[in-house]
Amino acid sequence: MASAFSRIASFARRDHRYVLLGTSAIAAIGMMLSSQPRSPMSFLAHAFTVELVMYYLLVAWIVLSAVALVFKFTHWKTYAQTAPFTKPGVVRALRLGSYVIWAMVAILVVDRVVLGFASAWAAAASATSMPKDMLVQVLYMFQQGKQTYIAGVVTTIELAVFGTVIAFFLAILLVAIRIMEIDRSDNDFTRFLKKVGVGFAKFYSTIVRGTPMLVQGVIIYYLGIAVVSSFGFSITEVNNIWSRFTAGLVVVSLNSTAYMMEVLRGGIESVDMGQMEAARSLGLSQWQAMIKVVFPQGIKFAIPGLSNELVINIKDSSVLSVIGVFDLTFAASTVAGIYYKQLNAYLVAAVAYLIMTAIASWLLGRLSRRLNVKSKPLGSTSDAKPLSLGTEA
Amino acid sequence: MALDATSFSPSANEPVIRVEGLRKSFDGNVVLRDIELSVMPGQVVTIIGASGSGKSTLLRCLNLLETPDAGHVWFHGADLAADHVNVNKLREKIGMVFQGFNLFNNMNVLDNCTLAPVTLKKMSKDKAEQTAMRHLEAVGLADFARADVTRLSGGQKQRVAIARALCMQPDLMLFDEPTSALDPEISGEVLSVMRDLAAGGMTMVVVTHEMAFARNVSDELVFMDKGVIAEASSPDEMFTAPKLPRTREFLSRYLD
Numbered sequence: 094m095a096s097a098f099s100r101i102a103s104f105a106r107r108d109h110r111y112v113l114l115g116t117s118a119i120a121a122i123g124m125m126l127s128s129q130p131r132s133p134m135s136f137l138a139h140a141f142t143v144e145l146v147m148y149y150l151l152v153a154w155i156v157l158s159a160v161a162l163v164f165k166f167t168h169w170k171t172y173a174q175t176a177p178f179t180k181p182g183v184v185r186a187l188r189l190g191s192y193v194i195w196a197m198v199a200i201l202v203v204d205r206v207v208l209g210f211a212s213a214w215a216a217a218a219s220a221t222s223m224p225k226d227m228l229v230q231v232l233y234m235f236q237q238g239k240q241t242y243i244a245g246v247v248t249t250i251e252l253a254v255f256g257t258v259i260a261f262f263l264a265i266l267l268v269a270i271r272i273m274e275i276d277r278s279d280n281d282f283t284r285f286l287k288k289v290g291v292g293f294a295k296f297y298s299t300i301v302r303g304t305p306m307l308v309q310g311v312i313i314y315y316l317g318i319a320v321v322s323s324f325g326f327s328i329t330e331v332n333n334i335w336s337r338f339t340a341g342l343v344v345v346s347l348n349s350t351a352y353m354m355e356v357l358r359g360g361i362e363s364v365d366m367g368q369m370e371a372a373r374s375l376g377l378s379q380w381q382a383m384i385k386v387v388f389p390q391g392i393k394f395a396i397p398g399l400s401n402e403l404v405i406n407i408k409d410s411s412v413l414s415v416i417g418v419f420d421l422t423f424a425a426s427t428v429a430g431i432y433y434k435q436l437n438a439y440l441v442a443a444v445a446y447l448i449m450t451a452i453a454s455w456l457l458g459r460l461s462r463r464l465n466v467k468s469k470p471l472g473s474t475s476d477a478k479p480l481s482l483g484t485e486a
Numbered sequence: 487m488a489l490d491a492t493s494f495s496p497s498a499n500e501p502v503i504r505v506e507g508l509r510k511s512f513d514g515n516v517v518l519r520d521i522e523l524s525v526m527p528g529q530v531v532t533i534i535g536a537s538g539s540g541k542s543t544l545l546r547c548l549n550l551l552e553t554p555d556a557g558h559v560w561f562h563g564a565d566l567a568a569d570h571v572n573v574n575k576l577r578e579k580i581g582m583v584f585q586g587f588n589l590f591n592n593m594n595v596l597d598n599c600t601l602a603p604v605t606l607k608k609m610s611k612d613k614a615e616q617t618a619m620r621h622l623e624a625v626g627l628a629d630f631a632r633a634d635v636t637r638l639s640g641g642q643k644q645r646v647a648i649a650r651a652l653c654m655q656p657d658l659m660l661f662d663e664p665t666s667a668l669d670p671e672i673s674g675e676v677l678s679v680m681r682d683l684a685a686g687g688m689t690m691v692v693v694t695h696e697m698a699f700a701r702n703v704s705d706e707l708v709f710m711d712k713g714v715i716a717e718a719s720s721p722d723e724m725f726t727a728p729k730l731p732r733t734r735e736f737l738s739r740y741l742d
Binding site for chain 1: 549550551553569570571572573574575576577578580581582584586587588589590591592601602605606647650651654660
């Protein structure tokens with residue numbers, strides 16, 4: 094925080110590059126805000142003259158910048174010497190002037206945007222029926238359907254987090270099976286098992302990655318019902334044992350497992366072949382070499398892809414609303430159904446999804462930075478030529 | 487600086503490793519044909535030849551990093567090239583040093599050296615570390631025991647790789663162009679370690695382009711050309727009176 098503050102402080106003290114053109118753009122935003130209707134909470138409504146003066150000051154700044162720009166075009170060779178804008182005193186005055194403009198625009202932002210939102214929120218809270226204004230409508234529906242939305246958000250988080258964690262462990266198991274290779278010392282039974290295992294992992298990955306999760310969801314949910322019913326349970330018992338949430342969690346986990354397995358495989362395969370060869374040359378078995386040498390390096394390559402799966406699951410769990418899992422999308426459709434306002438209900442959901450994915454990305458970014466602390470760039474040092482293993486036949 | 491001589495030898499006049507009728511091809515291209523080679527205990531055999539002549543492949547067939555198409559590789563009374571043979575067990579007795587060092591990047595220097603003894607010989611961590619420190623000292627890197635391997639220079643990495651292989655107390659050491667990835671001035675530190683090792687009685691098969699090493703250190707020189715052993719003799723004989731024009735031509739490029 095201290096460094097950020099000192100950076101801002103030094104920026105403010107020094108002659109910055111955004112004095113004329115950059116501040117003009119900000120001034121233009123301020124003019125645009127000023128031309129917006131005032132909300133009931135607006136304090137500038139009581140100080141019309143102040144706002145008028147501010148408006149014309151903004152206009153004046155833009156005009157001044159335009160003059161400076163034209164001057165620069167016409168005197169571009171001698172601008173530094175002839176222009177009045179480059180004299181030390183003027184530069185200083187312009188810089189201070191730019192801060193005044195920024196402050197005025199900040200006031201306009203507070204007045205129009207912040208207070209505008211606050212009064213829309215208040216209007217939505219006091220409304221007894223659907224308001225007319227779009228923003229107030231959205232906020233009204235959010236406030237009315239808050240419990241529904243929160244329940245949806247919780248379910249979505251549960252599906253994504255538990256699903257990703259379960260999938261991670263399943264993916265580690267599956268990738269271990271997927272990358273098995275027939276070794277010379279294996280007996281026929283082991284060879285057979287390895288072939289079956291690799292075949293299964295490939296088959297699984299192809300099926301899961303080749304079909305949409307929505308379709309997988311429907312199939313697994315109804316297949317589950319059929320299986321549980323076949324044991325002779327009543328419908329309520331079936332719904333308790335194989336709930337929509339359970340089915341959804343299974344779908345997310347199984348789906349994510351396939352993708353995470355491929356990410357892990359990519360990470361493992363990007364580890365230099367020589368690592369495996371060196372381990373094998375010492376007498377380690379394929380499995381020992383994988384566990385002790387290759388996998389610990391490969392998983393580091395895979396971390397970005399693995400953590401991306403959480404973000405994907407937050408979003409993609411939305412398709413589970415088709416089997417009635419009460420996630421955020423299902424919540425949005427429920428609220429939309431009450432008020433017959435699809436757009437507004439889903440706008441709320443979009444903002445909620447965006448907040449969730451942003452938080453997830455931020456947390457995962459921190460996590461991967463922490464995990465990568467010890468990982469140095471792999472490969473040769475400066476005095477070693479690029480590796481050329483196996484070039485000689 | 488003395489490196490441990492190999493303790494094990496079944497019999498002084500039995501070869502440590504013996505290759506019979508070895509053949510290897512990649513995608514239909516035959517890269518090795520009719521290879522016959524035996525290495526006696528304490529012998530240093532150096533394989534030379536142009537790039538692409540098959541010398542690295544031959545070396546990699548000796549510990550089954552490449553699987554031969556046909557032929558036998560006899561080691562400790564077992565045929566490594568036979569199907570279902572426990573290659574892992576036999577590899578414990580064959581150390582290998584690679585051109586690209588291949589130190590385990592996820593471990594420090596000491597852990598690189600102790601991984602195999604602890605995992606395979608069920609040695610206690612302490613004992614393995616003692617052995618490793620002895621070998622690291624012999625290659626002059628005891629001070630780097632706790633260093634991250636990615637921080638080492640190429641020459642240091644290769645010396646660690648040699649120490650790592652020696653920790654398994656091998657009966658045979660294979661060197662696959664150990665100095666080809668190094669600058670000439672750094673090659674010296676690796677070659678001197680290898681020279682000490684040879685002087686200590688280690689049985690070695692070395693693939694290299696370092697002709698001075700080939701001439702001064704090896705007991706037998708093998709010249710490979712187009713996948714066959716074209717000529718094999720003592721270094722002096724090969725350098726002074728090569729039998730084949732092809733050998734003379736190859737050596738003349740290094741002797742000028």
